Amino acid sequence: MKYAVGLMSGTSLDGIDAALVKMDNKEDKVHYQLVDFCTLPFSEEMKKKITNSLSIEQSNVELICSLNFELGQLFGEAVVEICERNDMASSELLFVASHGQTIYHQPVPKGQFVASTLQIGESSLIAEIAQTTVVSDFRYRDMAVGGQGAPIVPYSEYLLYKSEDSQRILQNIGGISNATIVPQQAELQDLLAFDTGPGNMIIDELCRHFYQQEYDASGSYAKLGQVNEALLTELMAHPFIEKTGPKTTGREDFGEQFVAELLTKYDMPANNWIRTVTLFTAKAIAKALAPYLTEQTELVVGGGGSYNETLLEMLRSEMPMVKVLIQEDLGLSSEAKEAIAMVVLGHQTLNKRPSNVPSATGASKAVILGKITYY
Ligand SMILES: Nc1ncnc2c1ncn2[C@@H]1O[C@H](COP(=O)(O)OP(=O)(O)OP(=O)(O)O)[C@@H](O)[C@H]1O
């Protein structure tokens, strides 16, 4: 039996997601099964360091240099911890697959800057602490062949979710929302994937601003609010929402600064803010998916946004012809999905097989993603 750990620390900055995955060979296919999952929350101090490093105004090279090592240490400790919880030594793992923390993502050239992306969390430290081989830095190679370096989960969604009976759309709602469209009986080249816009990022920012809380648990604040149509219209006119794919976005577009500017423009009760931006997330998803929806479509929602009931209700009402499910309805885990995807990508890399999906990222060809740090 082979085991691996997938690590994901996404755009919502809630902490390090770690998934322990068992890999079996069944009928010539690898079967990936989740054994355990945990999120190790970032301390307030670490969260501050990360948000500072992401901000053009606050960031500096000393901070990013140190953070690369600090995060590598925390990632390594997360691997040891999830293994210990399962009475295993991390040295028994076949590998660790680490996404890293995105510090900046510039998917297309801008002014003097070329298309580029930066994920940190030094793999050498993870390898030393966990005493095993680490696969990391999955985005760069795709960009080296003209892709946007994101989204990278489509390969794993094709492998794990392709259905003979229906088209499936995997809608992840983390900090940012991204969708992978897997048509019925699809081949890999039939996949389409793109970011649809913000996920929980704006909602979280407003919950911190008004309630000093990290997120809108179950969507309970949004449930009590009323929609401000003027704000909603302004949000839906954002240039990213108008763009067609391949397209990717991040904190650069919908983070702290975006929310701070919005807050100066409208004056209304907290819950109206939260309901309006929650509806914006739902409408941005519905608008991006509209051209692809069929009567046979299953929309499978994953990421922390699966637990926001008001958001799910809004998605159902925006796309009435679609069956809206969450990962748990398929017996899977919404929160573990991306960390599991890292394991699938890492496994491809170790086997010298490509795992980018050019129709999703815009790359000119399929390439082997990632770098390997051998132990
Ligand atoms: N019980 C809950 N109710 C409502 N929202 C929740 C709940 N639990 C988590 N969330 C939301 O999910 C977010 C975390 O989601 P997730 O871990 O999927 O994001 P991420 O992986 O960091 O981001 P991305 O996928 O964009 O990189 C939290 O910040 C919060 O907004």
Ligand SMILES: CC(=O)N[C@H]1[C@@H]2OC[C@@H](O2)[C@@H](O)[C@@H]1O[C@H](C)C(=O)O
């Ligand atoms: C550059 C970057 O870190 N992008 C993330 C982010 O979070 C969600 C969305 O934006 C997605 O495009 C991507 O992550 C997933 C894992 C992906 O690449 O498929």
